[in-house]
Amino acid sequence: MSRLPVMSSKRVLTSSSSSSENAQEFAPAQKRIRKDPDPVKPHAAATIIGGKRPAVAPSRAPFSKPARGMGAATVAVGPSRGKMSSLCLLPKRKTTVVKNLDFCYAGGGGTTKRHAWDLKGKVSDMEGKVRNYQTKFKSVNQENEALRDTMVQRQSKMVEMEKELKKQKSQISEYEEELQALSGVREELEKVSSDKSTLQKELSNLEGKYKVMETLRDSQETELQTLKMKLSVQESTLARVQGTLRDTEEEVRSLKETVAQQEDELHAGEMERRRLHNTIQELKGNIRVFCRVRPLVDGGLSKHIQLPASDVKTITLAKTEESHTGKTAETQKNYIFSFDRVFGPMASQQEVFEEISLLVQSALDGYNVCCFAYGQTGSGKTYTMEGAEYDQARGVIPRAVQQIFRAAEKLATQGWEFTFTASFVEIYNESLRDLLYTGKASKRPEHEIRKSTNNEVTITNLTYEKVSNEDQVLGLIALANQNRSTAQTAQNDRSSRSHSVFQLDIEGVNVGRDVKCKSTLCLVDLAGSERMLKSQSQGERFKEMTAINGSLSNLGIVISALANKESYVPYRNSKLTYLLQSCLGGNSKTLMFVNIAPESDSFGETLNSLRFASKVNDCVIGTASANRK
Numbered sequence: 001m002s003r004l005p006v007m008s009s010k011r012v013l014t015s016s017s018s019s020s021e022n023a024q025e026f027a028p029a030q031k032r033i034r035k036d037p038d039p040v041k042p043h044a045a046a047t048i049i050g051g052k053r054p055a056v057a058p059s060r061a062p063f064s065k066p067a068r069g070m071g072a073a074t075v076a077v078g079p080s081r082g083k084m085s086s087l088c089l090l091p092k093r094k095t096t097v098v099k100n101l102d103f104c105y106a107g108g109g110g111t112t113k114r115h116a117w118d119l120k121g122k123v124s125d126m127e128g129k130v131r132n133y134q135t136k137f138k139s140v141n142q143e144n145e146a147l148r149d150t151m152v153q154r155q156s157k158m159v160e161m162e163k164e165l166k167k168q169k170s171q172i173s174e175y176e177e178e179l180q181a182l183s184g185v186r187e188e189l190e191k192v193s194s195d196k197s198t199l200q201k202e203l204s205n206l207e208g209k210y211k212v213m214e215t216l217r218d219s220q221e222t223e224l225q226t227l228k229m230k231l232s233v234q235e236s237t238l239a240r241v242q243g244t245l246r247d248t249e250e251e252v253r254s255l256k257e258t259v260a261q262q263e264d265e266l267h268a269g270e271m272e273r274r275r276l277h278n279t280i281q282e283l284k285g286n287i288r289v290f291c292r293v294r295p296l297v298d299g300g301l302s303k304h305i306q307l308p309a310s311d312v313k314t315i316t317l318a319k320t321e322e323s324h325t326g327k328t329a330e331t332q333k334n335y336i337f338s339f340d341r342v343f344g345p346m347a348s349q350q351e352v353f354e355e356i357s358l359l360v361q362s363a364l365d366g367y368n369v370c371c372f373a374y375g376q377t378g379s380g381k382t383y384t385m386e387g388a389e390y391d392q393a394r395g396v397i398p399r400a401v402q403q404i405f406r407a408a409e410k411l412a413t414q415g416w417e418f419t420f421t422a423s424f425v426e427i428y429n430e431s432l433r434d435l436l437y438t439g440k441a442s443k444r445p446e447h448e449i450r451k452s453t454n455n456e457v458t459i460t461n462l463t464y465e466k467v468s469n470e471d472q473v474l475g476l477i478a479l480a481n482q483n484r485s486t487a488q489t490a491q492n493d494r495s496s497r498s499h500s501v502f503q504l505d506i507e508g509v510n511v512g513r514d515v516k517c518k519s520t521l522c523l524v525d526l527a528g529s530e531r532m533l534k535s536q537s538q539g540e541r542f543k544e545m546t547a548i549n550g551s552l553s554n555l556g557i558v559i560s561a562l563a564n565k566e567s568y569v570p571y572r573n574s575k576l577t578y579l580l581q582s583c584l585g586g587n588s589k590t591l592m593f594v595n596i597a598p599e600s601d602s603f604g605e606t607l608n609s610l611r612f613a614s615k616v617n618d619c620v621i622g623t624a625s626a627n628r629k
């Protein structure tokens with residue numbers, strides 16, 4: 001900070017001013033000193049003759065010319081040369097000396113002119129002149145001494161001034177250094193100044209922005225005020241709503257409690273319904289037989305089948321025989337059969353299904369259910385099980401599937417979750433064929449029936465398709481029919497001579513109640529049951545008939561063994577009974593349709609079918625228990 005420019009500048013100015021003063025005072029002296037080395041030769045100065053020279057001018061010199069005017073005076077006795085030199089140092093003094101000399105000379109000349117003979121007088125004049133000169137010389141010497149003193153003083157002053165000059169010079173160099181340093185400072189200053197201008201620009205920009213921000217802030221403050229007002233309104237609304245919410249929450253809580261209570265009741269009711277439903281089914285019999293009479297092709301009524309209007313459980317098969325004796329015209333033999341339900345030719349698909357829908361419900365409740373259609377070819381088995389395309393003609397399988405998915409949806413509201421797996425298999429000549437197979441015909445795999453340790457029956461390499469809705473199942477049924485018709489083209493009436501088994505595995509779980517159930521709904525369209533005389537059947541047809549008759553009669557034997565609670569039930573004797581094993585055992589509900597063809601020429605087969613069905617109907621399968629955990 002000691003190098004503040006202003007202060008330094010002042011110092012410089014002060015010094016230079018004093019220096020200049022000194023210089024002014026000193027300069028002339030210096031000039032004079034420089035001229036001095038050449039001793040002044042006083043031009044027109046008097047030639048001073050030393051003391052050695054005769055004090056009297058040569059006698060030859062005429063008195064008429066005693067002085068030379070402005071020319072050099074010849075002085076008889078004068079100061080030494082050195083003293084004269086000293087005198088000549090100062091021009092002014094020189095002038096004075098010259099004047100004096102002139103005066104001296106003129107004084108000599110101013111004396112009264114003596115006669116040539118007045119030598120005494122002349123000597124006296126000359127002596128007077130000498131005395132004058134001596135006096136003058138003394139005064140000049142004194143003056144010279146004074147001048148010398150002055151010169152010495154001046155010289156010492158000059159030395160001082162030189163010292164001062166030296167000092168000033170060093171000061172000047174210091175100042176110059178300082179100035180140089182200051183030039184760096186100036187650069188810095190310039191930089192600082194440029195920075196300053198940049199900063200000023202930035203500042204002005206920022207000020208502009210600040211103004212914008214201020215405007216924005218003002219508008220936002222206004223907005224904030226508006227929002228605060230709105231907020232206060234909202235807060236009061238919120239407080240009101242919160243009050244309402246608290247009330248509502250309280251209400252919801254009590255409603256939830258009610259709902260939970262009702263759910264408990266509902267679940268208990270559902271379980272009770274299942275129990276009662278099962279009781280009813282058991283009372284109805286775990287194996288039930290429904291008889292269904294197909295209408296005649298021309299729509300008329302069959303004469304040999306009688307269905308009493310008041311009784312829906314009886315069917316009478318009447319046969320008129322001629323008397324052997326011929327005395328009476330005709331004798332009529334009636335075969336009366338009772339079943340759980342007999343459907344006449346006018347019974348609709350809906351009517352038939354209503355009777356079995358209770359069993360379908362049992363399947364969802366966790367009971368194995370098996371429903372199969374038995375009867376001669378063309379008696380209406382497929383119509384009963386599958387029906388036709390249009391809605392009212394839909395058979396048991398599509399209706400059962402629809403009922404199951406709808407019921408599952410309803411049970412989902414009570415916490416039940418169901419998974420369904422469908423399979424469709426054909427048994428032809430005691431071999432299994434996957435009706436849901438979609439691969440190449442040449443790569444059709446072989447199938448075997450396997451029974452697991454927990455008595456679950458499965459078929460190897462069979463397609464088990466996970467389904468979650470009715471349409472998916474209908475798609476699979478269509479695929480199965482396509483597969484069957486392909487096989488049928490190769491072999492006439494093959495579908496009549498094979499059993500088709502549709503199985504829907506149902507698994508239900510109610511996590512909330514920790515309840516599970518598992519069951520299988522098995523819907524079977526059996527092969528035609530007509531007997532053929534061995535003599536009339538040959539080759540492949542004979543083999544087919546043997547297989548069909550074998551499996552159907554074994555079905556009868558199995559049912560009979562179950563009814564008699566025999567220790568050994570020959571399930572393995574045929575593929576059909578082995579496959580239906582879990583649906584025919586104690587833990588199952590079985591429904592058999594016996595389909596009747598009304599034509600007179602089918603009388604024998606009808607009688608056989610009714611006898612077979614009657615035998616099944618007499619069986620009471622052990623009390624079923626639901627597959628629950």
Ligand SMILES: Nc1ncnc2c1ncn2[C@@H]1O[C@H](COP(=O)(O)OP(=O)(O)OP(=O)(O)O)[C@@H](O)[C@H]1O
Nearest residue numbers: 294295376377378379380381382383384495496528
């Ligand atoms: N209750 C019924 N009402 C109207 N038509 C029926 C009825 N039952 C069967 N039919 C018709 O009779 C014909 C033969 O029926 P269906 O094919 O169901 O017999 P099936 O016993 O299945 O024969 P197959 O053993 O050859 O398969 C079909 O045209 C079918 O539409």
